[in-house]
Amino acid sequence: MTVSDEGLDTQVVIVGGGPVGLITALLLARWGVRTKVLERRTAPSPLPRARALTARSMEVLRSLGLEERVRAVALPVEVTGRHYYFGRSLTDPDFRRLARSRASRQTEASAVPPAICTQDRLEPVLRTAVRGTPAITLLTGVEVTAVTRHGDSVEVGYRPVGSGPALSSRASYCVAADGAHSLVRDALGIRMSEPEEASHNLNILFEAELNPLLEDRRSAIYFLDSGEVHGYVMPGDGGRRWLFNQILDGPYRPGADDTDRCADAVRRIIGAGGPAVTVVDRQRWTGVSRLAERFGAGRVLLVGDAAHVVTPFSGIGLNLGVQDACNAAWKLAGAVGGWGGPALVETYGPERRAVAAWTIDEDRETMRAARPADPAQGAGTGPASNDQAGLGRWSAWYGRMLERRNDQGLVFGYHYDSTAVLPDGTPPPRGDDPFGEYVPTGRPGHRAPHTMVEPASGARLPVADLFGPWFTVLAADAAPLGPCEALHGASGLPPLRVHQVTSADPGTDWTELYGIAKDGAVLVRPDGHTAARYHSLPADFAAVLRRDLRRLTDPPQGAQR
Template structure:
């Protein structure tokens, strides 16, 4: 057994959430190591919807252009909508059109500087890994966490190398469990999942077949296909020859993943594809099949000492709404700035308690939204029927942008308007004639926004930051500030005035605001910064 030097943060799990955690940590100067049991990244396309909020975070990491240039993103750039048909070749029976549902192609310019990106998860993960490595993160594929033990100063992890079977001890200050819905770390910590499974079992069949003629000029996200031979959803991966078919498994089908794969060999999978496509003699090449089960569960705690749960290790939800993987990316973003601030000595360790307090209630509320959408989808293609929406269902844009971090009460806010605890609103700005967004000002550290009459705020920010020994950037909007608010929307959007100020956390969440100038500006800002950092 070998002893290895300490790493500040150890991330267990090298899929989407683990990669995002590594990226966000490394960009903040935190050295981290990612352990992944597999020999490399998955080749299966899996999920493919990066929602607008996650795109805002990846845009801040400088990755938006690279993501939109991915082969799958280019191929699917015009895809939008959910359809219902007996088969792809048959007539459509309807489309999903509900007041809470926002099409992927919806214009979000008033809400965000970015929009959906439909790209395959395996391609997205490649971008995240390369970006994380460029920022300084390290990866060990083919390595497994055998055990871990916490003490007052950190965590001792026992790691086994899959190739040679050798083991080593690794010391870390903090550990992030991003090891999926069957998280071994969560089970070792004795943290139960609250909720229910059994919301549906599926077999995702990745295949190649020439369906360009049957698809025609349509460019949808998904087509639900229901006939006497197959029930499921056809998902175009390139609008031509590469597809995924998610087949609904029934109670008569085998139970375990191994039994499902044995019962659905490639030729049977090909027959299901022919049934869904409506082309009896279709030439099909099955590339792979993955069984999966829809569930709605939330971990009872997202933190156990120095170990934090993120992504599917913390919450699992049905795919309706595409909230699951996106919630995991946002978990990683919330946690990363807090770990970085604590490790840099800028924040008290008590700041890390806010990860559970903020992400767990929002995770539970998002799981409920996914469940409500799954229950509503079978009725979504009905024509001419008056629709009664399930109580408690909120619209997609509220789920993406309208949450509030607060203890107790509803997390959804219809009109956040700069309310502390909510996402800082997008306001279009100009700098030297170039278009940008208020959201482009966040990400590296805390920020103070001031209006066209900044008064004492810039000097107060400098003094308060010096007293606490933390960085604080000031951005003036309007007046003599560097950024021009051409529509005059900044003060209204942030619930303040041109003489006010707004403190925004490194993750783009409003921490504090003052509607106007204050005689005790330095003390007020010092207190707000201290609260933000749990000092």
């Protein structure tokens, strides 16, 4: 039985139509949830902004049927390379390159490779998908003016940007995806943590024929320190367009409105004899890491930068938001669809805030390495040995990256602990480096680990392809499943799919990976995290499964662990 829509013009209002807001809407639409997205901008930002999509984010896009569309506009490896570059300029003869994380480890963790897709290329793909989805209404060129919470609904006031009639939308829930300066968060009175020392930056989007200079030094990011100008250059469109992020703590600081000095700053980090430079756009910004004290209030949830802000140095900000969306969507669908109780939505905040807090800690450590310990080194006057190596002010950053080229633990290794997980009494696996080392496990709360399987249909596929807008039972060959498939569509229960699978690759055993016996099973949540683990199934497993689904989706309020 669904929740009454009486008096509502939609079921969920999403404030903010950037990548995280659009992905939230698309995930909700898979459950049939009607959403209205309110976005101030009429067109995607022309600046590349975020660009790194981890394998986890690409898994979400794959589940939405968008993986190939995103890869079609992403930058190919031939353009970005698999290295980080350090030098005085792009033409420095003493440059250094540092290899990124090994592809073999990535393949073990996921069947879906990461991608470099700049935000100005990603957003049009998402907007097209949203506009082709009947359950989603996307309104652009509107600004939110007020958010009012009622007992069983949320009213969001908005109007056309600049001037126009006051409008409003009333929904069961509201998702705030309106960025670091979130109006919704402020309206709720939710405070952000105090930032550490900020990094002041100037993004300069420019066009230049750089590829002929880079044949033997192709890299994903170029960290540069000319002495007066320092920052990093990233490929924009794979051709003539590039983005230079200048860190404004050196002696040469062009104003954002000074096109000539911006172009000169770019020429200084390209090096002598470089090509002509045309500045396309520029924007000043401040890099800080901050965390909201709460990720929501009642029927309003915060996702993405509205909930947490990390610097681009971590390359993880957008990805955090994508996983917020993945976590929130199925819980909101349960509340709207009537199979999830109010306490299910309340698990969103504790689960995601713990992950964001860890990420911000790591981001701040990275930022400390990116700043010179001695202010005198800010102008590239570091030790001679570093300068001769082309490192300059990036010497500490280079050392940190030598230690932490791999971030598999941060991307795949986090886990949840709430009433939306049924613990089995086992401790989490411990590695020597939680940030870099990912230890696959089927323990409840963790991401269900990647493996290739063959269901009864006989089609070999990654296990994650079996997950979707439903709970999934993965059972071993000898598991006595009984009539549990009949629970799909049962009143008051979430959608359910049951798969009896075998390992598809020689020498692998998925039951060992997941920590169950040959007659065991695991229950996987719609976001791909293990909800419960059954080492061996009881004869009355259908009854046990019915009970556990209710415990997971309708826990008593106030019962959060």
